[in-house]
Amino acid sequence: MFTKIDALQEKLNSFRPLPKNTVKSLHEQLILEWTYNSNAIEGNTLTLKETKVVLEGITIGGKSMREHFEAISHKEAIDYVEAIVTNDEQFTEHVIKSIHQLILKDIDNDNAGVYRKENVLIAGAEHTPPDHILVDEQMAGLVKDYNQFKGHPLERAAKLHIDFVKIHPFVDGNGRTARLLMNLDLMKAGLQPVVIKAADRLSYYEALDKAHTLNQIDDFLLLASNAEEEALNKVLALVGDG
Template structure:
């Protein structure tokens, strides 16, 4: 990984992330009950969205039923159910390893893949031993005989990186997918490794949403061409969003409220605030189909933009 003095993350976004990290660190240790709720929520949404990106058709509610009640969903495949339970178990394992500040290495990578593809692939947990092509892609993964060399290089670069943790995590994700060390399941493992790296450095886990699937693959393609900026900022925005969720547990000005409710205390309509949220100018997160924001963020938006717009 080439460390440079030029940050890949947008300056304003990076400043917001750093400010939120300072506030989150001041809250530590997070109370056990709140920490448990956050873990369960992240486990559910990460599992659902990561699987959905790959084509799993189970809904968020069906995923929740499988994980929380151990029930099966009629009309859905065995593989679909295994993808849910396996991905959730892998997420749990990632959090365990992250708490121990475990490094990204061959053993960890293969263990995570084995959990994710258990009962689905015959060679679960094993690097591929044949060449392959990715359907719909013009790029061919490296020759299988180069995998150990390329993975050694990647692991070393990650261990030695002095770049911002989000930049390093983004590089890890993209490079891992480009090497494509396994026959299948590489993208899911890459998302889990990204979280292993971030959580071990005290960041919240990130959730790349199925609604952003197009942006996800488009930014990975840009990274293939040498421009890691769009993908790094996609990861950074996911970090920023989940920092907002984590901070909301403290309540007060950080409590997440629907924009419909917050709009009553501003000169703007709910629709206008939603537009600014989509544009990234208002710090907000989408829960289901509804935008939410903390009062702190709305007040900051008003102080920065209100006088110019009213």
């Protein structure tokens, strides 16, 4: 599954350094598509174009302030994730909580960056997250397992996403945080951040539920691998080798 990813990454590395304006345009498009799709998966009704306008500082009539804040806060969380990658910071629970704090900024400040103190259900999922009294212990275990993982970087990033959502450590914003964490790890490994599309929401949820209830992660690995391959090919196409 990872052979093609490795070959595409090696090919992309042969073109580095990439043209400055190409990198800039790719980055702007990534932030927009990532923010739009990640929020849309969670029910935000802003369109792609409306998300772009909101990120430019303009208010959309007929849309809630929460939806506006979700777009703005997600962009700030991406900025923070990119800073972590640039500074090569260690992966810790503090990083996880800081990302989540940005996700819920101006939306639910009381719960932003704070592990849940109550039990929750994941709507439509067969899996039930652990009792809240186990969250601290399981999150410490998640970070430990991440730092000890020896497999392919894509598998590590996918497993981080799967394990995080299984614990569901926050009362809200877990999905957006999970996708930010997955991309944080991909970027730290030199891979491209991926966009899980809102149109693929059903297969995404089904792959997660299968991983959580049956411990079968292949469907999610395939979804992540396909998204990474698409991201790599998108960059290669712009540098003249698509």
